[in-house]
Amino acid sequence: MTVDTKDAAARPSTRRDAPGGARTSTGIKRRFNAKTALTLLAFLAPAAIFVGIFTYYPMISGSQMAFRNWNLNDLSDTSWVGFGNFQSLFDAPEFWGIVRNTVIWVVGSLIPQVVIGFAVALFLKRRFRMRGAYQAMIFFPWAVSGFLIGMLFRWMFNAEFGVVNDLLMKAGLIDSPIPWLAEPGFAMTAIIIANIWYGVTFFAIMILAALQSVSDEMYEAAALDGAGKVRTFFNITLPSIATTLALTILLRVIWIFNFPDIIFAMTGGGPADQTHIITTYMIKITQEGDYGKASALGLIVVVTLMLFAAFYLMAVRPGKAQR
Amino acid sequence: MINRMSIAGRISKVVFLGLCLLATVFPLYWIIITSLKEPGAIYSLPLDYWPRQLSLENYIGLFTKSDFGQYMVNSLIVATVASTVATLISLLSAYVLARFEFSGRGWVMGAFLVTQMIPGFIALGPLYLMMSNFGLVDSKTGLILIYIAICIPFCTIMLRGFFENVPDALEEAAMIDGCSRLGALFRVLVPVMLPGVAASFIFNFVNCWNELFLSVTLMNSDANKTIPTALAGFISSFNIDWGSMSAAAVLTVVPTLAIFAFASKFIVQGLTAGAVKG
Numbered sequence A: 001m002t003v004d005t006k007d008a009a010a011r012p013s014t015r016r017d018a019p020g021g022a023r024t025s026t027g028i029k030r031r032f033n034a035k036t037a038l039t040l041l042a043f044l045a046p047a048a049i050f051v052g053i054f055t056y057y058p059m060i061s062g063s064q065m066a067f068r069n070w071n072l073n074d075l076s077d078t079s080w081v082g083f084g085n086f087q088s089l090f091d092a093p094e095f096w097g098i099v100r101n102t103v104i105w106v107v108g109s110l111i112p113q114v115v116i117g118f119a120v121a122l123f124l125k126r127r128f129r130m131r132g133a134y135q136a137m138i139f140f141p142w143a144v145s146g147f148l149i150g151m152l153f154r155w156m157f158n159a160e161f162g163v164v165n166d167l168l169m170k171a172g173l174i175d176s177p178i179p180w181l182a183e184p185g186f187a188m189t190a191i192i193i194a195n196i197w198y199g200v201t202f203f204a205i206m207i208l209a210a211l212q213s214v215s216d217e218m219y220e221a222a223a224l225d226g227a228g229k230v231r232t233f234f235n236i237t238l239p240s241i242a243t244t245l246a247l248t249i250l251l252r253v254i255w256i257f258n259f260p261d262i263i264f265a266m267t268g269g270g271p272a273d274q275t276h277i278i279t280t281y282m283i284k285i286t287q288e289g290d291y292g293k294a295s296a297l298g299l300i301v302v303v304t305l306m307l308f309a310a311f312y313l314m315a316v317r318p319g320k321a322q323r
Numbered sequence B: 001m002i003n004r005m006s007i008a009g010r011i012s013k014v015v016f017l018g019l020c021l022l023a024t025v026f027p028l029y030w031i032i033i034t035s036l037k038e039p040g041a042i043y044s045l046p047l048d049y050w051p052r053q054l055s056l057e058n059y060i061g062l063f064t065k066s067d068f069g070q071y072m073v074n075s076l077i078v079a080t081v082a083s084t085v086a087t088l089i090s091l092l093s094a095y096v097l098a099r100f101e102f103s104g105r106g107w108v109m110g111a112f113l114v115t116q117m118i119p120g121f122i123a124l125g126p127l128y129l130m131m132s133n134f135g136l137v138d139s140k141t142g143l144i145l146i147y148i149a150i151c152i153p154f155c156t157i158m159l160r161g162f163f164e165n166v167p168d169a170l171e172e173a174a175m176i177d178g179c180s181r182l183g184a185l186f187r188v189l190v191p192v193m194l195p196g197v198a199a200s201f202i203f204n205f206v207n208c209w210n211e212l213f214l215s216v217t218l219m220n221s222d223a224n225k226t227i228p229t230a231l232a233g234f235i236s237s238f239n240i241d242w243g244s245m246s247a248a249a250v251l252t253v254v255p256t257l258a259i260f261a262f263a264s265k266f267i268v269q270g271l272t273a274g275a276v277k278g
Helices: A002-009 A011-017 A034-065 A084-091 A095-125 A131-138 A146-156 A163-170 A184-212 A216-224 A229-257 A261-266 A278-287 A291-316 B007-036 B057-065 B068-099 B105-115 B121-134 B140-164 B169-176 B181-192 B194-210 B213-218 B227-236 B242-276
Strands: none
Touching: A034 A291, A034 B068, A034 B105, A034 B121, A034 B140, A084 A095, A084 A291, A095 A131, A095 A184, A095 A229, A095 A278, A095 B007, A131 A184, A131 B007, A131 B242, A146 A184, A146 A261, A146 B007, A146 B194, A146 B227, A146 B242, A184 A229, A184 A261, A184 B007, A216 A229, A229 A291, A261 A278, A278 A291, A278 B121, A291 B121, B007 B057, B007 B242, B057 B068, B057 B242, B068 B105, B068 B140, B068 B181, B068 B194, B068 B227, B068 B242, B105 B140, B121 B140, B121 B213, B140 B194, B140 B213, B169 B181, B181 B194, B194 B242, B213 B227, B227 B242
16 A cells, blocks of 8 residues: 555654654643543544554454465355465465565665665755755655556656667667566666665655754864864764664665555566565455465565564664764 | 865766756656657657647547546545545644653554554455445545545654644643633644644645555446546556556646645655654
8 A cells, every 4th residue: 555655654753762862752741630531532532443443453354364265256265274375375486586576676776765865965965056946856756656656667668669768779878679678687677766766855855854963063073183074974974864874774675665556557567477576466466366365475574574673673773873 | 064065076966966856857757748749659769859749639538538537536535535534633643642641652652653564455355345344345435434544643643743843831821711622722733833734634635646556456436436546447458558648647646746846845844853853
């Protein structure tokens, strides 16, 4: 669901309680009476009811489907099958290729997003004329849905009438058109390019905000000590924003992992299932009606991401990075 | 100012930012240009980077040959109702989470956050079954209800950040003057943080407007389909009609682009406020 994924991307705003984000609460701390307590409950109730019925209930009931034979095409037998669905996923010949694709998709999209986003943020840090307008313009990919981005790039990467081939040929980089979406290697490159296009802005915005929170005195002190640009960058800039950077990257990994829209629109997992990542594969299984197997895959995703997040947080220890 | 930028540094900055801007804007330019070409000219080489003959044929075809007008109305209804209700509900929950310290607050926040991390597809099957039990498959009401639930967690989190920037004294004064808590919230606090509320609403709206997979799963009649579902229908046919497709894409993107441009400052504020404070 695009809504979920997009929101997940933006989750850093919630890290109020995160280490390094310590802030004084403006909360009304005094004890409150029964009437106030009832008001609070009433205020929270609508949100709780909606999220409970339409998010939590289906999620939990979806999780138990993972252990059942649950196929829309034949609902006569929905018996408990234990780890049978998981077994048949692991046994499928395409499974490990899909896992590999998912890793390529995440890493291949993430690294350029971070590097380009960082560079944009560094350049935008200093005020200049039209900076506000520039920021608004590079915000543009965010208004476009993942699905439409896929369609835009599918058209641009069209082998015959696509503008990408045309530009490359005009520049003399290639002699004949590349069948971008028909060859697995090229198709993977194309979908990753589309994803980079989408994600750079997010990093630029988050990193810029972090950079702007580093005090000028730090830089002035470094300049007085005769530190060059490179040393200043590695000794002051990078450590100061390490926490934000680490958390932003974590959220992005989760988000890109869960982001099938672009691939769904651009290649549909093709050619010959060669560009499926786990979530597009999950859509495919869902569309085939095998909810049991799809839920099993969903659980694998959840567990993988939770383990990844745990190890990642242990490794980077965002709290320590910023003292 | 730390040290003055060298000429070379300045040039590289302009070139780099210029290239980034070009790369960002070009896909939009290209889809607009494509949509304005005559249908035949789209499939002719060499490619024209500016249409030889501006034509609205793709747009006219979209409205006469398909129900695109109806899809737009459906999307508008669903997105407007869902994001309005979600924003109102989230205002209440965000207010509580921002202003009161009670045991279990961490759990409530956590429960909202978890929804943002789990792939939605795990819920897709059960959601479909549940909606069919309620008789809400292929119904705008059903889609609206689900969209409300999807918008609430993040909207709450975003609004909470805005509430925390407004001093307590404001609503305390209003309540001493005889306002109820609800009255203080809507008559005093909301007007003060209106940009934040507007940004949250717009964020919800754009998300609902763009949502694909639930809509594809639940909606199947032309009377109820939203734009993304219709667009997805375009690619399931063997030959994609890129003329209509690009016209549809432009009509889908332009409204969201317009409101994002208007609100981007506040959205950025909402997204980054919590992350980098402290």
